[in-house]
Amino acid sequence: MANWFTGTGEDFRLLGTRCSDCASVFFPREDVHCRNPGCAGGALVEVPLSPHGRVWSYTDGRYRPPSPYVSDPELPWRPYTLIAVELPAERIVVLGQAVPGVTVTDLTVGMDVRAVPGVLYEDAETTWTTWHWRPVEVRT
Numbered sequence: 587m588a589n590w591f592t593g594t595g596e597d598f599r600l601l602g603t604r605c606s607d608c609a610s611v612f613f614p615r616e617d618v619h620c621r622n623p624g625c626a627g628g629a630l631v632e633v634p635l636s637p638h639g640r641v642w643s644y645t646d647g648r649y650r651p652p653s654p655y656v657s658d659p660e661l662p663w664r665p666y667t668l669i670a671v672e673l674p675a676e677r678i679v680v681l682g683q684a685v686p687g688v689t690v691t692d693l694t695v696g697m698d699v700r701a702v703p704g705v706l707y708e709d710a711e712t713t714w715t716t717w718h719w720r721p722v723e724v725r726t
């Protein structure tokens with residue numbers, strides 16, 4: 587996850603790359619070749635993505651996925667909510683988990699969400715950080 591995001595708190599941003607020729611934006615970042623088939627291929631420049639987007643689709647991972655999905659059966663399965671978020675400025679869709687505690691009943695298509703830092707995994711020495719999507723207004 588090196589260089590997939592930057593900053594903390596309100597300055598947290600996902601990092602993508604933008605083609606200097608056709609202006610396509612890529613996330614996860616593309617650092618080798620522009621993936622636009624109609625583009626001759628320009629330099630790929632790192633860009634911070636919009637902090638906000640709109641919910642495009644969502645689902646929940648309430649159950650442990652069946653084999654061959656790799657998960658440790660010794661660990662408790664933690665349900666999560668997966669959101670596909672459209673970033674209108676970049677015209678891309680970015681997948682990510684919702685912040686813990688947000689379920690599909692809290693979400694509607696078109697809702698404004700923000701990228702925030704989240705914990706992917708942690709042990710005694712290290713915390714691996716990822717991004718989560720947090721609804722700007724959580725219905726109660």
Ligand SMILES: [Zn+2]
Pocket residue numbers: 605606607608609610620621622625626627628
């Ligand atoms: Zn391009």
